[in-house]
Amino acid sequence: MRFSRFKALLATAAVLVVLPFVLPNNFMLDIAIRIAFAAVAAIGLNVLMGFAGQISIGHAGFLAIGAYGSAIAATRFGWPPLLAIPAAAALCAVLAWVIAKPILRLKGHSLTMATLGLGLIVNIVLINEVGVTGGPDGMAAPPLEVAGFALVDLRHWYVVAAVVLWLVILLSLNLYDSPCGRALRGLHGAEVAARVVGVDVALFKTRAFVMSAVLASVSGSLTAHYVGFISPQMASFAHSVELATMVVLGGMASTFGAVLGAALLTMLPQLLGGLHGYESILFGLILMLTMMFLPRGIVPTLALKLGRKR
């Protein structure tokens, strides 16, 4: 990476601090918060897709488990959301591990197929278990409470979103330049080469899958508590594709690419309000065009262009 980790984090912190003062109204602030939460999931998925090169087309399933898990624990069992969020994340971690462990012994695209199945199953369960999940109508999620203080004000939520996003960026940048990160990127670049230097490929792919599932879950939980209402739409195939598009559009293996991808794809439907219902077509189109004209994604392509000029 051309910029040092420290400078990048400092710049990110500066942008996150200045942003609420620059945004003209609450509508924009609301979008910024949604972007931050989507970016958490995208950064996680980037660890799986961008670092390790494993494609998931069912990550919305983990997002929905995070959202519903934390909402159900909070409303039906009276758990405090701050406890429900890590509990849902732990559930996703275990689930991801159980799915990945046997499948990653096989070669090829079996993990991708399994994620597709996972997304569909979660979606169907959420629709059918009306008693617990509210079925197709969805359910309400209580607001987040921090030390007895319920978050309802947008500005308070912004602080939470900004802090969480910054921390997740920090973790992701740390991972990129670490032995674990190099092993993940190495097995993506040349799997045999990674194996002959001792990388247990199945183990590291499993780790990437678990990390991405946990971040998707946290993103889902926070979104649920923020929006206050969730529906099975969250686990839809279209949503999984949207998450994957964020990573591919922003740039594979680029943390800031994932953030940019999340920002673009979250803003797009707002900008194109008239296209309501056709977003998935748009996302598919963006995915195709990116693969054709920007196969590296936006951020790595720009970094390469700027690097050459220097």
Add this chain to the structure above:
Amino acid sequence: MLAVESLTRTFGGVAAVSDVSFSVRKGHVHAVIGPNGAGKTTLFNLISGVYTPSAGTVKLDGEDIGGHAPDQLARKGMSRTFQNLQVCMNMTALENVMLGAHLRCRSGILGSLLGLTRRADAALREASIAAMDFVGVGAWRDAHATQLSFGVLKRLEIARALQAGPRLLLLDEPAAGLNDSETHEMTALIRRIAEDGVTVLLVEHDMKMVMSISDHIVVMDQGRKLAEGDAAAVRKNPDVIAAYLGAEE
């Protein structure tokens, strides 16, 4: 140190390697030669765990390692390079070499996420730069792997393999695709590696190189071992002359 006994591998009835036996002595440079299709690379893939043997055994220090996964073999001190380069093109040259030291790193999730490996990484960086200097590609330390030429990548692979700290280094056609002067440098590099106490087993086409650096040569033809011995003995062997040397001259 390494003992190959009646090793056989068949692909759909065709025996690519058939009943091959030889042993590798610690500290020596060993070579496997033979015409195209003789089964050299298959033999290499069997020893390094990329393929599973159909029959026969591979023993490393007396322990049967046939069918062990490559990452397990790396733990036992075996590392290798590839004829068709296997360099991570999504990483920088230096990162590729640092990846070689994977087994010596704390590669747990938490330490990596929290940045606890940073200090160890700085030391690893220095060691990896030293390894790049050792193989003669230190000038490209900041380059991205995609920017490097074939000759540089070949040596980068060796630097990566050395960073794994192997006792036994397998080189798959280290001189293939190199011009005369590059081959000369590669020969000198392999000598230096052997002098550092790493046992080398290589597969090679370039006879001049093989003859000049090998302590022991195994000649293969059509999946079988044709002859073995030191350079002088192999050169005189009538079977070898008929099958390989003679055919070339």
